[in-house]
Amino acid sequence: MTRIRIRMPDLVPAGQAFTIRALITHPMETGLRVDRTGLAVPRRIIHRFACTLDDIPVIDIAFEPAISADPFVEFDAVAERSGVLQFHWHDESGEVHSASRHLKVI
Amino acid sequence: MTVTLSRRNALWLGLTGCVASVLPGQVMAGSVEDLITAFAQGAVPVDRGILLTLPAEAPDGFAVPVQVQAEGATRIMLLALARKSPLVATADFGPASGTARLATRIRLAESQDIMALARHPDGTVMQATAPVAVLVAGCAG
Numbered sequence: 107m108t109r110i111r112i113r114m115p116d117l118v119p120a121g122q123a124f125t126i127r128a129l130i131t132h133p134m135e136t137g138l139r140v141d142r143t144g145l146a147v148p149r150r151i152i153h154r155f156a157c158t159l160d161d162i163p164v165i166d167i168a169f170e171p172a173i174s175a176d177p178f179v180e181f182d183a184v185a186e187r188s189g190v191l192q193f194h195w196h197d198e199s200g201e202v203h204s205a206s207r208h209l210k211v212i
Numbered sequence: 213m214t215v216t217l218s219r220r221n222a223l224w225l226g227l228t229g230c231v232a233s234v235l236p237g238q239v240m241a242g243s244v245e246d247l248i249t250a251f252a253q254g255a256v257p258v259d260r261g262i263l264l265t266l267p268a269e270a271p272d273g274f275a276v277p278v279q280v281q282a283e284g285a286t287r288i289m290l291l292a293l294a295r296k297s298p299l300v301a302t303a304d305f306g307p308a309s310g311t312a313r314l315a316t317r318i319r320l321a322e323s324q325d326i327m328a329l330a331r332h333p334d335g336t337v338m339q340a341t342a343p344v345a346v347l348v349a350g351c352a353g
Contacts, residue, residue: 123310123311124310125310136351138351139351158306158308159308160308162306162307162308163304163306163307163308163309164305164306164308164309165303165304165305165306165309165314166303166304166306167301167302167303167304167314168301168302168303169301170297170299170300170301171297172292172295172297172299172300172301172318172319172320173300173301173316173317173318173319174274174275174276174316174317174318174319174350175274175319177316177317178316178317179314179315179316180279180313180314180315180316181303181309181310181313181314181315182309182310182311182313183308183309183310184308184309184310185308
């Protein structure tokens, strides 16, 4: 079961950078692991993470398999007014895991 | 399906469930140069204006914390120089970005140098390299 965890401030001052921490549970299988029977565990990789604020890009990251399982990112955003933050994790399979959070700006 | 494992990989498999994909020394040096060249787009990287934070010793190779910060940069690239495939991540910072900073966790099979590059809108490129001693190796693919 994929879980998404996002940590960010409840309230941020307008124009002041604030930190977002985002994590998704995901095995980030490289396809090189071999199980006990000798079969390769299939590759399953999150290859892209993107965050937008009211559809304006905050950060867009291309992940390679060297990123740890349960990919974690910490980055900073800035906003002049309240809005909606959207988070998307793109699996190489085409599956997209998404979450959104309302951002309160004072 | 049968899988033939080298003795080294068989030991790895027993210990970690991973297959070591590269022997130390089999570094694809050309690919690091290619990645830097492609990122720098003609600029010569300079050794300032970028902060790469990494523990000197990483107890767990499956999750090595790393942070890159480069004031004013719009794009950052992270490389693990001993990996068969050195590219770790590339990040683009958009208009709603607060600072050009990214922290994440990476997995490394062995001690090595990590390199970060940052590109500014005017084309200037910064670079920094730092070593990390990996105490318990992680699957690095």
